Amino acid sequence: MRFDSLLGSVGRTPLVGLPRLSPSTDVRLWAKLEDRNPTGSVKDRIAVRMIEAAERDGRLSKGRTILEPTSGNTGISLAMVARLRSYRLVCVLPENTSDERRQLLRMWGAEIVPSPAAGGSNEAVRVAKQLAAENPDWVMLYQYGNAENTQAHYATTGPEILEDLPTITHFVAGLGTTGTLMGVGRYLREKAPGVAIVAAEPRYGELVYGLRNLDEGFVPELYDESVLTTRFSVGPREAVRRTRELLETEGIFAGISTGAVLHAALAVARKAVDAGDRADIAFVVADGGWKYVSTGAYEGTLDDAVDRLDGQLWA
Amino acid sequence: MSIEVRIPTIMRQYTGGEKAVDGAGDTIAAVIDDLESRHPGLRERLVDNGGLRRFVNVYLNDEDVRFLDGLKTPVADGDSVTVLPAVAGGSAR
Numbered sequence: 001m002r003f004d005s006l007l008g009s010v011g012r013t014p015l016v017g018l019p020r021l022s023p024s025t026d027v028r029l030w031a032k033l034e035d036r037n038p039t040g041s042v043k044d045r046i047a048v049r050m051i052e053a054a055e056r057d058g059r060l061s062k063g064r065t066i067l068e069p070t071s072g073n074t075g076i077s078l079a080m081v082a083r084l085r086s087y088r089l090v091c092v093l094p095e096n097t098s099d100e101r102r103q104l105l106r107m108w109g110a111e112i113v114p115s116p117a118a119g120g121s122n123e124a125v126r127v128a129k130q131l132a133a134e135n136p137d138w139v140m141l142y143q144y145g146n147a148e149n150t151q152a153h154y155a156t157t158g159p160e161i162l163e164d165l166p167t168i169t170h171f172v173a174g175l176g177t178t179g180t181l182m183g184v185g186r187y188l189r190e191k192a193p194g195v196a197i198v199a200a201e202p203r204y205g206e207l208v209y210g211l212r213n214l215d216e217g218f219v220p221e222l223y224d225e226s227v228l229t230t231r232f233s234v235g236p237r238e239a240v241r242r243t244r245e246l247l248e249t250e251g252i253f254a255g256i257s258t259g260a261v262l263h264a265a266l267a268v269a270r271k272a273v274d275a276g277d278r279a280d281i282a283f284v285v286a287d288g289g290w291k292y293v294s295t296g297a298y299e300g301t302l303d304d305a306v307d308r309l310d311g312q313l314w315a
Numbered sequence: 316m317s318i319e320v321r322i323p324t325i326m327r328q329y330t331g332g333e334k335a336v337d338g339a340g341d342t343i344a345a346v347i348d349d350l351e352s353r354h355p356g357l358r359e360r361l362v363d364n365g366g367l368r369r370f371v372n373v374y375l376n377d378e379d380v381r382f383l384d385g386l387k388t389p390v391a392d393g394d395s396v397t398v399l400p401a402v403a404g405g406s407a408r
Contacts (some may be wrong), residue, residue, distance in 0.1 A: 203399065230382035233399065265379065283337050 007084065010044045011156045015164040020249045021262075027272045029265055030165055031252060032157070035288035039073075039080045040110075041255075042157075042286045046179060047077035050141040051085065051153040052061055059138050065090060065142045069128035071121050071313045072101035073287055074143050074177075075125065078107035090138070092128040094120055097313050108181040120216040120313055121176075122202065122218045126200045143177045145221035153183025161193055161282050167270075172265040172283035174257045174315060175199040175231065178223040180284060185227040200264035201255055202315035203235045232267065234260035236309045240297050241291070242266070249300070255287040256297050257315030316391055319399040322357075329357040338396070343373060344386035346396060361398065362386070372399045393407050 002011045007035045013036045018029040025170060034042035037207035054060035065088040068078055075091035082089040089110040093102065105112055113131065115124040125144065143149050161184065162168060171188055171232045173180045178199075185197035236256075243259030264284040272279035296308040321335045330336050336354065338346040344362075350356040361371055366385060373380045380388045381403040390396065 203397075228382065231379040231396065232377045233372070233379065234377055238377070262376070267376070 006038050007048055010048050012160060014038065015161060016252075017209050018162060018246075018250045018252075021266070023269050023273050027269050028278075028281065029262075029269060030249075030280065030282045031246075031286050032282055033163060033252075034284055034286055035254070037077075039076050039104075040288055040290065041077065042142070042180065043073040043074040043077040043079070045152045045156055046143060046146075046149045047074060048141070049155075050146050050148045051078070051081050051087075054139060054141060055085075060087070062086065062129050064088075065130055065135070065138045067128060067135070067138045068092070068143065069121065069124035070143070071124065071315075072105070072291065075100070075110055076104050076108060078141070079105055079110040083109050085217065090131070092124045094124050094132065094313055095121070096311055098292055099228065099294050105183060110231075114138050116314045117311065125200065125218065141181065144264045147222070148255040149177055149179035150183040150186070150222055153180050154187045155183075157284075158161050158184040158187030158191075163186060165280055165282055168191075168192055168195055168282055169277075169279045170196045170265070170281040171199055172198040172200060172261055172268065172281060174261050174284065174286055175201040176220075176222050176315065180286075182222055182227050189227070196268065197227055197284060198229070198264055198268055199228050199231040200261045201233045202239065203233045204313070205236075205310050229304060230268075232260075234263045237302065237306050238263045239314065240305050240309065241302060243297065245301075247289075253289045254285045255289055255310070256292050256295070257287070257313075258283075259286045260315060261286075317392060319395050320335070320346065320350060321395070323399055325400065326357065326360055326398065329354045329360070341389060341391075342386065343375065343380055343388045343390060343396065346388070347388060370400060374399070 014033045015030050018031060024183055037044035042172035058086045066082055067090045068075060071094055077088050091105055091110050092113045092115050094117060095114050115127040171184055171197040175181060181199050188195045239256050242262040243254055243256050246254055261283050265281050271279055297305050318338045320338050321363050322330050338349045340346040340349050347358050347361055362369060375388055376395055
C-alpha cells in the first residue's frame with residue numbers, strides 16, 4: 001500500500017479472528033486493530049477529520065493554536081497532524097495518566113496543561129472550556145461535541161467492518177467521547193438490520209470521579225442512548241484480566257481499555273451461546289499496550305496490578 | 316438466595332460504611348426493597364416515581380439494567396449488582 005503522506009495511511013485497519021477466545025465456530029469474536037494507525041490509536045481517524053473540517057469551514061488557519069481536553073490518545077493524534085500542518089497544540093491532560101502519554105505528547109510537540117487528578121476527564125473538559133473562554137483566538141475542536149468525531153467512524157470504521165464481516169451481529173467498543181459507538185453504531189444499524197451495538201464503559205476508582213454530587217454527571221454532547229443496544233461498566237480487575245487473556249491466548253498486545261471491551265464482548269458471546277444463537281462479534285482494539293507498560297498492568301499478580309492502577313485513568 | 320450489591324461511597328451512610336451488602340429477591344426492585352428493610356433511606360436514593368433515579372446507574376453483572384428490564388430485571392443467585400453515580404467521566408481519551 002502506497003500513500004502520498006502519513007495522513008493518507010489512517011484507517012483500513014485489519015479485522016482479525018480470535019479462534020482461541022471464540023466460544024465456538026457459531027459464536028465468533030473479531031478484533032479491529034486500531035493500534036495499526038500512524039500514532040497507534042483509533043483517534044488518528046477523528047484527529048485528521050476534525051482538523052480538516054475546521055480548515056474547510058475557516059475556523060482553523062495557518063498559525064492558529066488548537067486546544068483540546070484529552071486523556072492521551074486524541075492529543076497524540078492531534079499533535080501528529082498539527083505538526084504536519086504547522087499548528088500549535090495545547091492539550092489539557094489529567095495528572096493521573098501514564099507517563100508515556102505525556103512523553104509522547106511532548107515528542108510530537110504538544111504543550112501540556114495539567115488538570116487535577118480528581119474528576120478525571122470531566123475536570124480536563126472543565127479546565128479546557130475555561131482556557132477557551134480566556135483565549136478566544138484558540139480553536140477548541142472538542143471531541144466530546146464535535147460531529148466530525150462521530151462522522152469519522154460513520155464514514156470509515158463502520159464501512160470497513162461491514163465490508164470485512166457482512167455477517168456481523170454485534171459491535172462492541174469503549175464508551176468515552178461516545179464517537180466510535182455513535183458513528184459505527186448508526187452506520188451498522190442502517191446497513192445491517194438487527195445488529196446489536198454494545199458499549200463498554202471503564203469504571204474507575206472513586207478518586208477519579210471526584211467528590212461529586214449525584215446530579216453532576218457529565219454526558220458528552222455526542223451521546224445518543226438510542227444508538228446503543230446495551231451498555232456494560234467494567235472495572236480495572238476485569239479489564240486487566242482480559243487484557244492479559246488477549247495477549248496470552250491470541251498474541252494481541254492491547255491497551256487496558258481493550259480488556260474492558262473484550263470483557264463485554266465475551267459477556268454477549270456467552271449470552272449468544274446460552275440462547276443457541278449464531279454470532280459474529282466485532283470489537284475495537286483502540287490502542288496497543290505500549291503506552292501502559294509503566295502502569296505495571298502486564299506483570300505480577302492481578303491484585304498488585306489492580307492496586308497500581310487505583311486512581312489512574314487507564315482507558 | 317444471595318446477591319452481592321456494591322454501594323458507592325456517597326451512599327455508604329445508609330450501609331454503616333459497608334462497601335458491599337447482601338440482598339435477596341428475584342428482581343432488582345425486590346433486592347432494593349430487601350435492602351431497604353435493613354438499610355433505611357437507601358431506596359429513596361435509588362428509586363424515584365417507580366423508576367431508577369436519573370443520575371444513578373445500576374449494573375447487573377456489569378450490564379446497565381436500563382438496557383435490560385430496569386427495576387423489573389430478573390436476578391439470580393450469585394449475581395452481582397453494582398450501584399454507581401451516573402458519569403461518563405474518565406473514559407474519554
